[in-house]
Amino acid sequence: MDTLISAAGLRRRQESGERTVLLDVRWVLGRSDGHSEYLAAHLPGAVFVDLPSELADHAQPERGRHPLPAPERFQTAARSWGINDGDTVVAYDNSGSMAAARVWWMLRNAGFDSVYLLDGGLSAWRANGYPVEEGEVRAAVGNVSLGDGAMPVITEEEAAEWSRHGTLLDARAGERYRGEVEPIDPRAGHIPGAVSAPTTENVAADGTFLPAGQLRRRFEALGLANSSDFAVYCGSGVTASHEIAALHIAGFTASLFPGSFSQWSNNSGNPVAVGAEPFDADAGSESRHSGQSGTSATAGSSVEA
Numbered sequence: 001m002d003t004l005i006s007a008a009g010l011r012r013r014q015e016s017g018e019r020t021v022l023l024d025v026r027w028v029l030g031r032s033d034g035h036s037e038y039l040a041a042h043l044p045g046a047v048f049v050d051l052p053s054e055l056a057d058h059a060q061p062e063r064g065r066h067p068l069p070a071p072e073r074f075q076t077a078a079r080s081w082g083i084n085d086g087d088t089v090v091a092y093d094n095s096g097s098m099a100a101a102r103v104w105w106m107l108r109n110a111g112f113d114s115v116y117l118l119d120g121g122l123s124a125w126r127a128n129g130y131p132v133e134e135g136e137v138r139a140a141v142g143n144v145s146l147g148d149g150a151m152p153v154i155t156e157e158e159a160a161e162w163s164r165h166g167t168l169l170d171a172r173a174g175e176r177y178r179g180e181v182e183p184i185d186p187r188a189g190h191i192p193g194a195v196s197a198p199t200t201e202n203v204a205a206d207g208t209f210l211p212a213g214q215l216r217r218r219f220e221a222l223g224l225a226n227s228s229d230f231a232v233y234c235g236s237g238v239t240a241s242h243e244i245a246a247l248h249i250a251g252f253t254a255s256l257f258p259g260s261f262s263q264w265s266n267n268s269g270n271p272v273a274v275g276a277e278p279f280d281a282d283a284g285s286e287s288r289h290s291g292q293s294g295t296s297a298t299a300g301s302s303v304e305a
Helices: 007-016 034-040 071-080 100-109 121-127 156-164 174-178 212-221 239-250 260-266
Strands: 020-024 088-092 115-118 167-170 230-233
Touching: 007 020, 007 121, 088 100, 088 121, 100 115, 100 239, 115 121, 156 167, 156 230, 156 260, 212 239, 230 239, 230 260
Parallel strands: 020 088, 088 115, 167 230
Antiparallel strands: none
């Protein structure tokens, strides 16, 4: 099953009358203007999806900042977006699919395979000269029946041991992985044994994903060529979904650690490594177990989460 659809491909679907549910998932860490931007201009017929309230439960230290909602709650949300069994869904945002990938992963995890990311998002749509519209779209309630568990996930305990047999990728920015800054989580650094693989490097300057061959070479260079077990985390499980989408494009299957670093760092019993290498050279460093980063919350205004 393909992961992406181009703006031209989506336009052809619309012109041919093929039923397509469009989901606008504009959300950026540290900002709350996604809905207002949607109201100003969105793809015709697109329904707005609020990531914090519809694609996550309330933050819980033991589960992370964006815990996955219960399957029945997600099904209710999906029906409110107008999704029926047998539909095709296309999700997009305006940040290189960093937020839209969350609903892509969640629908795939729920057993709904016909879901795609609009490659390049709203910018690609507009670059092709296709129309946009203003205002809210209220969809007729759908009848989709969703399951759970179709995509692999790992637990906090499994993440602790993952590097012993597989490759654990950290999808956050390199400076957060190294522990140089931490805008939102309790401690700075990374899960010991994890390899830095910022998911922002999976997209080109225009927000489209890199070609499959280029992505595959990137992941092979990070160690995936010598491993059969891949798992990904980020700050709270949002942009890790984007990395998993990139891995799918490259021909790999990877597990998600849903709680990600926000869950890991809230557990004082978990060690945190700092620096550019997977393991902290100074295993006894006090900074690995305590201390805030000292960065301001506004520094979290980035696409990653």
